[in-house]
Amino acid sequence: MSFKVAAALTVALALVAPAFAQTDVDILNFALQLECLEGEFYNYAVGLGGLPASARGGGPVPIGGMTANLTAAGLTLAQEVAFNELQHVQFLRSALGAAAVPCPLVDIGPAFAAAANAAAMPANATFSPAYSPYANDLSFWLGSFIFEDVGVSAYLGAAPLISNKTYLGSAAGILAVEAYHASLARFIIYEYGYTPIAVNPSTTVSLYTVSGLIATLRNTLGGGSGQNVILPSGAAGIVPVDSNSIVIPRTPAQVVSITTGGTAMKGLFFPNGLNGNIKG
Numbered sequence: 453m454s455f456k457v458a459a460a461l462t463v464a465l466a467l468v469a470p471a472f473a474q475t476d477v478d479i480l481n482f483a484l485q486l487e488c489l490e491g492e493f494y495n496y497a498v499g500l501g502g503l504p505a506s507a508r509g510g511g512p513v514p515i516g517g518m519t520a521n522l523t524a525a526g527l528t529l530a531q532e533v534a535f536n537e538l539q540h541v542q543f544l545r546s547a548l549g550a551a552a553v554p555c556p557l558v559d560i561g562p563a564f565a566a567a568a569n570a571a572a573m574p575a576n577a578t579f580s581p582a583y584s585p586y587a588n589d590l591s592f593w594l595g596s597f598i599f600e601d602v603g604v605s606a607y608l609g610a611a612p613l614i615s616n617k618t619y620l621g622s623a624a625g626i627l628a629v630e631a632y633h634a635s636l637a638r639f640i641i642y643e644y645g646y647t648p649i650a651v652n653p654s655t656t657v658s659l660y661t662v663s664g665l666i667a668t669l670r671n672t673l674g675g676g677s678g679q680n681v682i683l684p685s686g687a688a689g690i691v692p693v694d695s696n697s698i699v700i701p702r703t704p705a706q707v708v709s710i711t712t713g714g715t716a717m718k719g720l721f722f723p724n725g726l727n728g729n730i731k732g
Contacts, residue, residue, distance in 0.1 A: 481728035488555035494534035511554035516561010600634035609701035674706035
């Protein structure tokens with residue numbers, strides 16, 4: 453079965469499958485694992501070797517993490533995001549207490565190259581050299597763009613499922629932080645969008661083109677209408693919203709489909725799937 457067919461089938465099944473009674477603990481554990489993914493990526497990128505063992509909660513060391521080749525300015529920005537994501541993991545783990553699940557195995561290396569190639573598939577292109585978010589500043593913020601929009605839509609989609617108002621308030625606070633992160637990544641891509649990115653040794657495309665391919669892939673795998681950082685009209689698209697200027701939510705199943713590449717609830721960034729009761 454092709455990647456595109458599998459992705460479409462996964463999304464269709466997610467939309468018609470009956471939901472089970474998800475508790476607040478289930479939802480917070482789901483959020484925790486998304487934060488594990490982001491936390492590992494950023495904390496490796498800024499040279500901290502990923503999350504500390506206590507934040508992983510006994511979970512495994514990630515695949516493919518490394519220090520990014522960032523400028524001084526890029527590192528300063530990335531360090532703030534990395535600190536935020538570490539604190540999100542620690543906060544959720546503290547809130548859940550003994551009910552917190554270990555961080556799952558995350559792939560923050562080869563999975564990025566696979567995602568970039570999947571995004572380029574409609575154009576029959578393969579990135580060569582393979583895309584890595586650790587190569588330079590723009591590659592890093594493109595990697596951030598892959599994650600952050602998904603995190604914002606995931607928190608918004610989960611909010612109506614949370615019954616405890618204290619948890620709901622905390623989730624809203626984290627959503628706001630993730631939205632700041634997403635806007636930072638989107639603005640940097642907008643500012644430097646005409647920078648060429650190698651698709652193969654003899655062909656380049658603009659950073660705008662790559663971010664647009666990624667946005668399209670996200671929509672294919674997980675629904676929604678997340679937009680590129682520049683609109684077809686040429687206007688800025690820093691804030692991806694619907695016709696009422698409201699962020700578009702995604703269900704946990706849609707988020708899992710995006711982060712696993714639409715491959716039966718495991719694969720891509722979560723090669724062994726997620727822990728806890730919400731797996732897709």
